[in-house]
Amino acid sequence: MTDASLLEERPRTLAEKVWDKHLVSKGENGTPDLIYIDLHLVHEVTSPQAFDGLRVAGRPVRRPDLTIATEDHNTPTLAIDKPIADLTSRTQIETLRRNCEEFGIRLHSLGDIEQGIVHVVGPQLGLTQPGITVVCGDSHTSTHGAFGAMAIGIGTSEVEHVMATQTLPLKPFKTMAITVDGTLRPGVTAKDIILAVIAKIGTGGGQGYVLEYRGSAIRALSMEGRMTICNMSIEAGARAGMVAPDAITYDYLKGRAHAPEGQDWLDAVAYWDTLATDGGAVFDAEVFLDADTLEPFVTWGTNPGQGVSLSEAVPDPSVIVDANERSAAERALEYMDLAAGTPMKDIRVDTVFLGSCTNSRVEDLRAAAKIIQGRTLAPGVRMLVVPGSARVRIEAEAEGLDKIFTDFGAEWRFAGCSMCLGMNPDQLAPGERCASTSNRNFEGRQGKGGRTHLVSPLVAAATAIRGTLSSPWDLVQDGVTQ
Amino acid sequence: MEKFTTVTGIALPLRRSNVDTDQIIPAAYLKRVTKTGFEDALFARWRADPDFVLNDPAYTGARVLVAGADFGTGSSREHAVWALRDYGFDVVLSPRFGDIFRGNSGKQGLLAGQISEADAQRLWDVIEVCPGIELTVDLVSRTARVGALTVTFEIDDYTRWRLLEGLDDIGLTLRDEARIAEFESHREPWRPRTLPARQVS
Numbered sequence: 232m233t234d235a236s237l238l239e240e241r242p243r244t245l246a247e248k249v250w251d252k253h254l255v256s257k258g259e260n261g262t263p264d265l266i267y268i269d270l271h272l273v274h275e276v277t278s279p280q281a282f283d284g285l286r287v288a289g290r291p292v293r294r295p296d297l298t299i300a301t302e303d304h305n306t307p308t309l310a311i312d313k314p315i316a317d318l319t320s321r322t323q324i325e326t327l328r329r330n331c332e333e334f335g336i337r338l339h340s341l342g343d344i345e346q347g348i349v350h351v352v353g354p355q356l357g358l359t360q361p362g363i364t365v366v367c368g369d370s371h372t373s374t375h376g377a378f379g380a381m382a383i384g385i386g387t388s389e390v391e392h393v394m395a396t397q398t399l400p401l402k403p404f405k406t407m408a409i410t411v412d413g414t415l416r417p418g419v420t421a422k423d424i425i426l427a428v429i430a431k432i433g434t435g436g437g438q439g440y441v442l443e444y445r446g447s448a449i450r451a452l453s454m455e456g457r458m459t460i461c462n463m464s465i466e467a468g469a470r471a472g473m474v475a476p477d478a479i480t481y482d483y484l485k486g487r488a489h490a491p492e493g494q495d496w497l498d499a500v501a502y503w504d505t506l507a508t509d510g511g512a513v514f515d516a517e518v519f520l521d522a523d524t525l526e527p528f529v530t531w532g533t534n535p536g537q538g539v540s541l542s543e544a545v546p547d548p549s550v551i552v553d554a555n556e557r558s559a560a561e562r563a564l565e566y567m568d569l570a571a572g573t574p575m576k577d578i579r580v581d582t583v584f585l586g587s588c589t590n591s592r593v594e595d596l597r598a599a600a601k602i603i604q605g606r607t608l609a610p611g612v613r614m615l616v617v618p619g620s621a622r623v624r625i626e627a628e629a630e631g632l633d634k635i636f637t638d639f640g641a642e643w644r645f646a647g648c649s650m651c652l653g654m655n656p657d658q659l660a661p662g663e664r665c666a667s668t669s670n671r672n673f674e675g676r677q678g679k680g681g682r683t684h685l686v687s688p689l690v691a692a693a694t695a696i697r698g699t700l701s702s703p704w705d706l707v708q709d710g711v712t713q
Numbered sequence: 714m715e716k717f718t719t720v721t722g723i724a725l726p727l728r729r730s731n732v733d734t735d736q737i738i739p740a741a742y743l744k745r746v747t748k749t750g751f752e753d754a755l756f757a758r759w760r761a762d763p764d765f766v767l768n769d770p771a772y773t774g775a776r777v778l779v780a781g782a783d784f785g786t787g788s789s790r791e792h793a794v795w796a797l798r799d800y801g802f803d804v805v806l807s808p809r810f811g812d813i814f815r816g817n818s819g820k821q822g823l824l825a826g827q828i829s830e831a832d833a834q835r836l837w838d839v840i841e842v843c844p845g846i847e848l849t850v851d852l853v854s855r856t857a858r859v860g861a862l863t864v865t866f867e868i869d870d871y872t873r874w875r876l877l878e879g880l881d882d883i884g885l886t887l888r889d890e891a892r893i894a895e896f897e898s899h900r901e902p903w904r905p906r907t908l909p910a911r912q913v914s
Contacts, residue, residue, distance in 0.1 A: 262871050265889060277791070296908040304740075305744065319745065326746045337907050337908055358905045360904075370787065387748075388882070389820070391883065395886075395887070396890075397893065398889075398893055435782065470812050488911045498901065498903055555781055555782060562729070654740040654741065676735050679739070
């Protein structure tokens with residue numbers, strides 16, 4: 232037996248299989264491997280300097296047919312037929328349009344049916360497929376790992392590198408298995424799983440790893456739920472998160488615009504079926520979480536690892552042993568204007584944001600709509616509902632979800648990143664507090680001085696009804712008064 | 714990229730962990746389409762506080778940042794590296810870096826050196842006793858020296874080599890162009906293509 236065949240027969244993880252398949256050349260003497268990139272997603276914020284670099288060097292985009300662009304970070308979610316009011320935002324969008332024209336890149340602009348958050352658009356078009364490599368100049372590229380793809384966020388220099396070469400020099404990642412067994416109780420969702428995972432391993436716990444989510448609770452999730460989980464892998468410091476493809480993945484993909492067809496579909500499925508981690512494959516680290524006992528989970532601090540079950544209280548920094556973590560917690564409580572020991576459920580919000588690449592798919596909107604239907608928004612609270620893409624918006628409207636939200640008192644917006652990141656008009660005012668289905672509760676993330684609690688769509692909906700951080704369980708307890 | 718061997722300059726102590734890239738450069742500054750001119754954006758929100766360490770005149774002209782663990786986590790924005798470079802920093806030392814930030818640093822000539830938690834503490838202690846003291850970072854020996862204290866830092870061999878040689882990644886990869894073309898010649902036909910655009914049938 233040759234060395235090569237020995238190598239092939241070693242039990243491998245999903246991540247290792249995808250990596251090996253994309254090896255253009257193996258690094259030697261400490262140099263990285265050269266990895267082929269199947270799909271490059273582009274948006275307006277991290278691409279202008281990359282296109283500029285190509286222009287200066289006189290290089291073309293090597294594979295426009297593996298590249299696609301959309302507008303999302305800067306775009307307004309109201310009056311999208313008018314010119315963008317903010318001049319620097321408008322310049323950035325116009326720069327993307329010019330660059331895509333010049334380099335022959337397919338672009339879905341504001342107003343186009345396929346426009347939307349880049350991580351909603353790829354899967355929706357059927358471009359995100361099992362076993363491929365995906366990159367984008369955005370850390371939440373990890374979303375696409377839900378399909379069993381190796382999907383990593385990159386910086387602008389790497390964006391230019393992929394444009395010029397369709398490859399990336401990368402050092403192999405370590406692998407971590409995150410096994411979630413059991414059955415989620417009603418009212419507990421994928422978002423609660425990932426918030427609990429991050430609280431458990433910390434914002435640096437996944438550093439250098441690809442996370443593979445496994446176990447019965449993960450297998451039971453829809454593609455939307457799996458995307459929510461993989462999306463936030465970066466918040467645990469990981470480069471990527473993955474879920475092995477299965478019948479749920481194939482059902483989601485089949486019939487989408489860019490999914491394989493006919494014999495190609497059969498060939499693809501035959502390959503996809505080989506991707507799951509082999510029995511006997513060894514992970515570099517393992518983490519276990521029990522789905523049965525999981526409760527709705529929310530954050531209290533200013534990084535996504537600072538979270539607790541909704542039934543708990545704001546933790547007391549003085550009992551934290553690690554000095555760095557203690558001072559980080561003290562700073563966080565000061566910024567969040569919270570006192571240790573306050574029950575999380577007593578925290579009153581001004582704003583509820585349902586949207587972002589974490590939770591803006593039609594399933595998320597449906598779940599929230601089901602809870603708020605026939606109820607009214609709490610006095611003094613505003614709620615923004617922002618579909619992840621123009622297509623999600625149309626689908627939701629066809630189901631009448633927009634009507635449910637507007638009857639409730641929420642604002643129904645056009646697609647984009649919106650209030651997730653403070654780059655467009657949708658922002659918190661200083662001191663405002665928001666229950667947000669997005670992915671980052673960093674200081675000022677949703678607007679200067681804004682305070683963010685990360686929550687699931689169900690908690691967002693229940694909070695909008697009650698005005699304080701709440702879950703559907705609290706609505707049941709409120710009983711007939713609701 | 715310029716070759717990097719040693720840097721001697723004022724060291725700035727940033728006694729904070731989990732300094733995410735939203736703090737290094739808030740999103741409002743990401744709308745520019747240029748690669749320079751981000752110096753005013755560095756730590757923009759924190760700088761509004763007169764007591765923030767960057768506002769201490771003793772540290773004017775600092776070139777080495779000594780930060781707490783998990784520096785550069787979060788968003789992939791390379792603008793964080795550009796802002797640090799534009800402000801004048803050549804080196805960041807921290808017990809742990811966000812992966813994407815560390816990768817971006819190496820491509821822009823910013824040395825991201827990993828030190829132990831204990832060494833971070835020692836460096837802060839020395840620097841704060843003599844604000845404005847100069848620190849020397851030697852990439853060849855992977856050491857940082859300030860006063861009587863010398864600590865070692867970690868950086869992967871490949872990034873170190875590229876920094877020492879001042880090499881451009883794309884140029885390096887394109888030397889392998891024939892291998893890329895060979896790889897492309899046997900990609901399966903069912904792999905996704907964005908062009909021509911297809912509609913749902």
